[in-house]
Amino acid sequence: MAAAAAKIAPSMLSSDFSNLATEAQRMLDCGADWLHMDIMCSHFVPNLTIGAPVIESLRKHTKAYLDCHLMVTNPLDYVESFGKAGASGFTFHIEAARENWNELIQKIKAKGMKPGVSLKPGTPIEEVYPLVEGENHVDLVLVMTVEPGFGGQKFMPEMMDKVRRLRQKYPSLDIEVDGGLGPSTIDAAASAGANCIVAGSSVFGAPEPAQVISLMRNRVEGVKAAW
Ligand code: DX5
Ligand code: ZN
Numbered sequence: 001m002a003a004a005a006a007k008i009a010p011s012m013l014s015s016d017f018s019n020l021a022t023e024a025q026r027m028l029d030c031g032a033d034w035l036h037m038d039i040m041c042s043h044f045v046p047n048l049t050i051g052a053p054v055i056e057s058l059r060k061h062t063k064a065y066l067d068c069h070l071m072v073t074n075p076l077d078y079v080e081s082f083g084k085a086g087a088s089g090f091t092f093h094i095e096a097a098r099e100n101w102n103e104l105i106q107k108i109k110a111k112g113m114k115p116g117v118s119l120k121p122g123t124p125i126e127e128v129y130p131l132v133e134g135e136n137h138v139d140l141v142l143v144m145t146v147e148p149g150f151g152g153q154k155f156m157p158e159m160m161d162k163v164r165r166l167r168q169k170y171p172s173l174d175i176e177v178d179g180g181l182g183p184s185t186i187d188a189a190a191s192a193g194a195n196c197i198v199a200g201s202s203v204f205g206a207p208e209p210a211q212v213i214s215l216m217r218n219r220v221e222g223v224k225a226a227w
Contacts, residue, residue, distance in 0.1 A: 007176075
């Protein structure tokens with residue numbers, strides 16, 4: 001099976017939200033494949049960000065793949081509105097969907113979005129295997145490499161064991177990592193088998209975001225033959 005292609009997804013959480021459309025276009029011009037959108041409710045994480053109305057506004061300005069990461073307690077409640085708003089990917093947290101992930105995946109697909117599942121650092125990787133293997137399966141697994149809630153935290157290298165085990169089991173799965181990714185941590189993530197790389201502060205904080213994006217893409221493409 002063909003290895004999954006590198007996808008670099010700047011996290012718009014680190015952008016200037018007052019100029020979201022311009023920031024999104026700037027990232028695409030710098031070579032971003034996806035735009036990562038962090039949706040947080042303050043029950044699931046100690047922070048509050050954006051909802052479907054913002055996705056809907058942004059969608060009017062771009063055709064880009066909007067990779068929505070929902071850090072919310074009731075993801076099922078958001079499927080309809082995110083589908084209508086024009087989200088491309090809908091990645092929910094397993095910790096918030098242990099009772100209803102099957103129904104959730106079906107509804108996400110019915111609304112024309114790509115389902116993904118994410119897990120917090122403390123959640124064992126085995127918990128997501130049934131979601132990758134089921135008849136209604138997710139297209140992406142997002143392994144959090146920080147505690148969700150805020151940008152600018154330190155990458156947790158011990159999460160790479162989860163990525164390695166997933167990659168061994170699923171050679172062509174989209175495996176995403178999120179939190180603390182940048183030039184100094186990309187090699188650990190890429191060699192473990194991650195192909196979708198979310199990066200906020202390292203990209204937005206760089207004088208030349210295009211260089212950081214291309215460096216990360218090259219590192220993933222360079223090691224994937226060895227997965
Ligand atoms: C954290 C978010 C991340 C965050 C990453 O909960 O899911 O997407 O914005 O930011 P950096 O790359 O700065 O760690
Ligand atoms: Zn995220």
